[in-house]
Amino acid sequence: MGPALAQARLHSFGSRLALSWSPAQRGWQAKRLTNFILQRLWHGVIVVLGVTTIVFFVTRVIGDPVQLMLPVEATLEQRALMRHQLGLDLPMLQQFVQFVRGVATFDFGDSLWQRRPAMDIVLQRLPMTALLTAVGIGAAILLSIPLGIIAALRPDGVVDRTTVVVSLAGLSIPQFWLGLLLIILFGVKLGWLPTSGARSPLHIVLPALTLALPSLARLIMVVRTAMMDELNRQYVKVARSKGLSGLRVVGTHALRNAAVPILTLSGWEVIGALAGNVVVVETIFAWPGLGLTVVQAIERQDLVLLQAVVFTVAILAVGINLALDIIHKAIDPRVGIR
Amino acid sequence: MTPPPLLEIEDLVVSFTTRRGVFEAVRGVSLHVEPGETLGIVGESGSGKSVTMQAVMGLIEAPGAIERGAMRWNGEPLSGTRHGPRAAVAGREIAMVFQDAMTSLNPLLTVGVQITEVLRRHKGLKAAAASARASELLRLVGITNPEGRLHYLPHQFSGGMRQRIMIAMALAAEPALLIADEPTTALDVTIQAQIVDLLAELRDRLHLSVVLVTHDMGLVAELCDRVAVMYAGRIVETAPVQELFAAPAHPYTAGLLRSMPRLDDSAGRLEAIEGSPPDPSDLPEGCAFRTRCPRAQEDCIHDPLTTDLGSGRGVACWHPLAPPVAHGQEARVHAGE
Ligand SMILES: Nc1ncnc2c1ncn2[C@@H]1O[C@H](COP(=O)(O)OP(=O)(O)OP(=O)(O)O)[C@@H](O)[C@H]1O
Numbered sequence: 001m002g003p004a005l006a007q008a009r010l011h012s013f014g015s016r017l018a019l020s021w022s023p024a025q026r027g028w029q030a031k032r033l034t035n036f037i038l039q040r041l042w043h044g045v046i047v048v049l050g051v052t053t054i055v056f057f058v059t060r061v062i063g064d065p066v067q068l069m070l071p072v073e074a075t076l077e078q079r080a081l082m083r084h085q086l087g088l089d090l091p092m093l094q095q096f097v098q099f100v101r102g103v104a105t106f107d108f109g110d111s112l113w114q115r116r117p118a119m120d121i122v123l124q125r126l127p128m129t130a131l132l133t134a135v136g137i138g139a140a141i142l143l144s145i146p147l148g149i150i151a152a153l154r155p156d157g158v159v160d161r162t163t164v165v166v167s168l169a170g171l172s173i174p175q176f177w178l179g180l181l182l183i184i185l186f187g188v189k190l191g192w193l194p195t196s197g198a199r200s201p202l203h204i205v206l207p208a209l210t211l212a213l214p215s216l217a218r219l220i221m222v223v224r225t226a227m228m229d230e231l232n233r234q235y236v237k238v239a240r241s242k243g244l245s246g247l248r249v250v251g252t253h254a255l256r257n258a259a260v261p262i263l264t265l266s267g268w269e270v271i272g273a274l275a276g277n278v279v280v281v282e283t284i285f286a287w288p289g290l291g292l293t294v295v296q297a298i299e300r301q302d303l304v305l306l307q308a309v310v311f312t313v314a315i316l317a318v319g320i321n322l323a324l325d326i327i328h329k330a331i332d333p334r335v336g337i338r
Numbered sequence: 339m340t341p342p343p344l345l346e347i348e349d350l351v352v353s354f355t356t357r358r359g360v361f362e363a364v365r366g367v368s369l370h371v372e373p374g375e376t377l378g379i380v381g382e383s384g385s386g387k388s389v390t391m392q393a394v395m396g397l398i399e400a401p402g403a404i405e406r407g408a409m410r411w412n413g414e415p416l417s418g419t420r421h422g423p424r425a426a427v428a429g430r431e432i433a434m435v436f437q438d439a440m441t442s443l444n445p446l447l448t449v450g451v452q453i454t455e456v457l458r459r460h461k462g463l464k465a466a467a468a469s470a471r472a473s474e475l476l477r478l479v480g481i482t483n484p485e486g487r488l489h490y491l492p493h494q495f496s497g498g499m500r501q502r503i504m505i506a507m508a509l510a511a512e513p514a515l516l517i518a519d520e521p522t523t524a525l526d527v528t529i530q531a532q533i534v535d536l537l538a539e540l541r542d543r544l545h546l547s548v549v550l551v552t553h554d555m556g557l558v559a560e561l562c563d564r565v566a567v568m569y570a571g572r573i574v575e576t577a578p579v580q581e582l583f584a585a586p587a588h589p590y591t592a593g594l595l596r597s598m599p600r601l602d603d604s605a606g607r608l609e610a611i612e613g614s615p616p617d618p619s620d621l622p623e624g625c626a627f628r629t630r631c632p633r634a635q636e637d638c639i640h641d642p643l644t645t646d647l648g649s650g651r652g653v654a655c656w657h658p659l660a661p662p663v664a665h666g667q668e669a670r671v672h673a674g675e
């Protein structure tokens with residue numbers, strides 16, 4: 001797909017997003033939207049390049065995979081040979097050039113540990129992590145919105161007080177500790193739920209819960225605050241004076257305005273889960289996803305695999321951010337292009 | 339029997355709970371609006387004008403509460419709950435235009451959506467018919483190219499245009515009564531005049547009853563049939579406009595009129611009412627105005643009753659200026675200060 005075609009497609013996508021504008025404005029707005037998206041894409045590319053570069057150098061500083069891969073009694077010659085096979089004896093700059101060339105083609109080379117393409121391992125593990133994140137953070141988002149709204153509608157009411165207390169508690173418990181508590185309660189004491197692996201649908205309950213609770217706590221607080229802010233605004237009073245239903249006033253008028261901070265945090269919760277929290281959760285529950293892969297890659301000093309994972313997560317994070325920016329702009333067309 | 343007034347408020351009390359305790363912002367207001375009439379409500383800032391109107395619209399929310407009082411629409415009770423009437427009348431039969439046009443529209447919904455939602459709710463119109471009617475309404479309030487403008491967001495309009503849109507929105511349900519709470523204060527002077535003209539024109543064309551809340555006695559003289567003067571949560575005087583301007587009965591009204599700039603006053607002297615409006619959580623006992631009143635006497639420490647002065651006039655004062663005011667009496671007021 002040539003750049004001109006890509007631009008044209010983006011343009012038509014922009015036009016569809018700009019449907020709420022009048023026909024006269026639409027062409028102009030769509031062009032601005034196209035520029036907006038291209039600009040955000042460009043930022044994304046820079047971020048991904050930056051992150052992978054950092055990972056390349058950091059992984060090369062922290063340790064020597066050859067030491068771990070060979071038995072202790074291996075000779076110096078064997079070590080040198082291994083190093084040569086892995087390309088680790090080349091000058092750093094040359095290694096980096098090779099690395100960048102690989103990144104550009106999504107080819108990081110073979111995993112040092114499993115001896116097969118690192119990207120294959122990543123793509124094989126990614127769906128499990130995506131599933132865990134979708135269920136966990138998805139549930140947190142879906143629950144936080146009604147709870148936060150109810151809390152905001154009746155400040156100091158029962159729901160409000162309960163959610164605030166539970167949220168604060170949820171925020172102060174470390175995630176690994178929460179996971180262990182859940183294992184003890186539901187796995188050991190009650191014996192209701194499996195605590196390790198991913199063999200049945202039930203296996204996802206405890207890891208998803210552990211992943212979800214701190215996010216739920218943060219999200220509820222943000223929904224509550226954002227909705228309280230909006231419900232106090234003059235336009236809400238006006239909307240109520242028009243005799244509209246409570247659902248319309250709260251759900252369409254106020255929630256639409258509160259949606260921007262809620263969406264932003266939701267996106268960050270997904271990114272935060274992918275970029276860190278799943279490592280803890282997958283380790284505790286032996287959930288066979290990317291998080292577990294990272295831990296294994298670090299244990300085995302598998303630089304190649306580690307790079308592939310970090311690169312993938314960076315791409316996902318950038319993609320989610322881009323989507324957020326576009327949704328944000330669709331909700332609030334006043335958002336600046338710069 | 340005479341038909342009941344369009345809107346009748348009897349002994350309305352609205353309180354607010356704050357950190358410093360409970361205070362009454364509206365302390366027993368009674369008023370009525372007749373069909374086709376324009377009632378002006380005047381009074382200093384904080385006297386409870388907006389709170390009274392919000393109570394009618396059912397907009398009193400925690401920390402506020404309607405403590406007491408009856409509101410009737412065509413003789414039927416309005417108030418269903420402690421927080422005011424249900425939406426049945428408010429929004430459909432009574433519509434309100436607010437002071438601040440800049441913040442009164444939802445910034446993220448097109449003006450078309452904000453007008454058509456009223457038409458859908460109260461007129462049962464569907465998408466196409468609602469849009470057509472919405473652009474008609476925009477044209478009615480003097481917005482050119484209304485079909486195209488339906489797709490605009492509020493920030494794409496000037497303050498004056500937004501107030502026009504607010505008026506169009508208020509008229510969408512074809513209400514019988516329009517409450518305009520300082521509809522022009524936030525606007526430039528030239529725009530103010532345009533909005534006032536528009537309101538007057540629409541009122542005559544659509545046979546609306548209007549309650550106009552304002553600080554502007556000039557506007558009252560121009561637009562209103564009758565005036566209610568509010569002070570510290572009470573109505574201290576009501577009178578037909580001409581009579582009120584000719585001969586105010588309450589010393590506070592007299593003060594208000596004297597503080598109004600007059601074209602025929604060669605000296606160009608403005609007299610502000612001495613002192614400042616009382617703190618609503620710490621009102622003087624008895625008549626709330628007595629601490630600033632040039633005519634105050636010892637018995638003012640008792641709550642004044644509203645006396646009927648005939649021909650629709652009423653005043654809550656122990657020592658009203660006897661209408662019609664002769665020159666000598668006016669001099670007495672001055673001397674008392
Ligand atoms: N939501 C609220 N919470 C607490 N106090 C309030 C609230 N709304 C109004 N008040 C208080 O009620 C009193 C009357 O307010 P109101 O807005 O009715 O005055 P007003 O006569 O409309 O004044 P203005 O001319 O400035 O609009 C004021 O003391 C005000 O501080």
Ligand SMILES: [Mg+2]
Binds near residue numbers: 519
């Ligand atoms: Mg007011």
